Amino acid sequence: MNNRRTLSVALNVFEKFQPRLPESYRALPYVLLGNIAPSLQRSVCEQVRKPKFVVADTMDLWIGMARADLLELLKEVDMLILNDSEARQLTEEDNVIRAGRKIAQLGPRYVAVKKGEHGCLLFGREGEFFSTGAFPLEMIHDPTGAGDCFAGGVIGHLARTDDISFPNLKEAIIQGTLVASFCVEEFSLRRLEKLRAEEIAERRKIFGGYIV
Amino acid sequence: MNNRRTLSVALNVFEKFQPRLPESYRALPYVLLGNIAPSLQRSVCEQVRKPKFVVADTMDLWIGMARADLLELLKEVDMLILNDSEARQLTEEDNVIRAGRKIAQLGPRYVAVKKGEHGCLLFGREGEFFSTGAFPLEMIHDPTGAGDCFAGGVIGHLARTDDISFPNLKEAIIQGTLVASFCVEEFSLRRLEKLRAEEIAERRKIFGGYIV
Numbered sequence: 001m002n003n004r005r006t007l008s009v010a011l012n013v014f015e016k017f018q019p020r021l022p023e024s025y026r027a028l029p030y031v032l033l034g035n036i037a038p039s040l041q042r043s044v045c046e047q048v049r050k051p052k053f054v055v056a057d058t059m060d061l062w063i064g065m066a067r068a069d070l071l072e073l074l075k076e077v078d079m080l081i082l083n084d085s086e087a088r089q090l091t092e093e094d095n096v097i098r099a100g101r102k103i104a105q106l107g108p109r110y111v112a113v114k115k116g117e118h119g120c121l122l123f124g125r126e127g128e129f130f131s132t133g134a135f136p137l138e139m140i141h142d143p144t145g146a147g148d149c150f151a152g153g154v155i156g157h158l159a160r161t162d163d164i165s166f167p168n169l170k171e172a173i174i175q176g177t178l179v180a181s182f183c184v185e186e187f188s189l190r191r192l193e194k195l196r197a198e199e200i201a202e203r204r205k206i207f208g209g210y211i212v
Numbered sequence: 213m214n215n216r217r218t219l220s221v222a223l224n225v226f227e228k229f230q231p232r233l234p235e236s237y238r239a240l241p242y243v244l245l246g247n248i249a250p251s252l253q254r255s256v257c258e259q260v261r262k263p264k265f266v267v268a269d270t271m272d273l274w275i276g277m278a279r280a281d282l283l284e285l286l287k288e289v290d291m292l293i294l295n296d297s298e299a300r301q302l303t304e305e306d307n308v309i310r311a312g313r314k315i316a317q318l319g320p321r322y323v324a325v326k327k328g329e330h331g332c333l334l335f336g337r338e339g340e341f342f343s344t345g346a347f348p349l350e351m352i353h354d355p356t357g358a359g360d361c362f363a364g365g366v367i368g369h370l371a372r373t374d375d376i377s378f379p380n381l382k383e384a385i386i387q388g389t390l391v392a393s394f395c396v397e398e399f400s401l402r403r404l405e406k407l408r409a410e411e412i413a414e415r416r417k418i419f420g421g422y423i424v
Contacts, residue, residue, distance in 0.1 A: 096329070097348040117308070118330035119345065129422050131345030133331065136309040170424075210341050212382075212424055 003085065003116075004143075006061050014040075021047040030159035032151055033077065035059050038069035045076055053164050055079045056108075057151045063090050074107035078164075081151050083114045096121070112173060114150060116143070122173050130170045135181035135207055142187045146180040149192070153179030174211075178203050215297070215328075216355075218273055226252075233259040242371035244363055245289065247271050250281035257288055265376050267291045268320075269363045275302050286319035290376075293363050295326045308333070324385060326362060328355070334385050342382045347393035347419055354399045358392040361404070365391030386423075390415050 029052035033041040056077040087099040100123035103111045113121045119133040153176035178200050185191045241264035245253040268289040274282050299311040312335035315323045325333045331345040365388035397403045
């Protein structure tokens, strides 16, 4: 369950979607551009007045069919999130360390490379690096949405703490990893629907002993 | 370069090898049983009088053709080292967390599961767990011997510090990871021949910032 391939895409409502942000959203400091066409992500980004930190998620589909748009987007975001095979695809580098460092030179200040059960790597433009494993789980019921949970956990932590220093970005990566670890424990949204903040905090404590 | 398959094996001198330890070796407290037939590993182990900590390395070949011997050996060692695909093979578990925990119930107090570029997991029989990434390298020239370097780094650290507490076992795993990271930088033994202890200590410092 650590790899996925895109066999077929139905964009459905996204095909003609032109997101217009409500006024109250335009003043928000922390922005997560969910995984939609890079041109739409840019249009959302431009509607936010003075974002403090913009995270963009992407995927193999857009790297393949909207590369130029994606490269434009990269100049405007603070962090790109993608998985290891996508990092290789975007850079045409086989080595994921070289791939991550290369993407960090394409515009985003930071690049988070997700590796599923193997955790996540964080690269900074100035050579910063952080590596964390995933929370150890004996049973993966449904990996669907784990990437979105990761991204949500990251931006949620940054927004909550209002701190974009590198040490806090590391912590955001860990928080994203933990939120994703709950997501995969049950089918669909079931685990998330009942997830409480204290459960994440509890798992964070356990995880601390696992990685240090 | 993260996976290897055994296509052909020539045991050569190992085929009729009956190791007899010199008297001075029999009193040593820290023992690394290199990757040879489990029955030979046991015979070496029995020649050591009162070992304080015994680490055994193994591989797919022995899991396939000497499983019964290997299971016997596991009852006598303190730590087994193997890679993730071998952990799956030994336990017939697809999930590496479940595999590692299961092996820790087969005899060894600890199990180190190597994952190449993804680092290493350490499992303890009492539920202890530790996860570390690998040292980030942009170029892997030759992975041959990385597993032996890892095992050597682990037992070397334990012997040098004479401390088999779990926190020090975590550190041993990191030291093994770092020694292996030098091994793969050049072909054959070339990098190891000129490797100095200070270089490992220096890399340890850098690595510290990468994982915490």
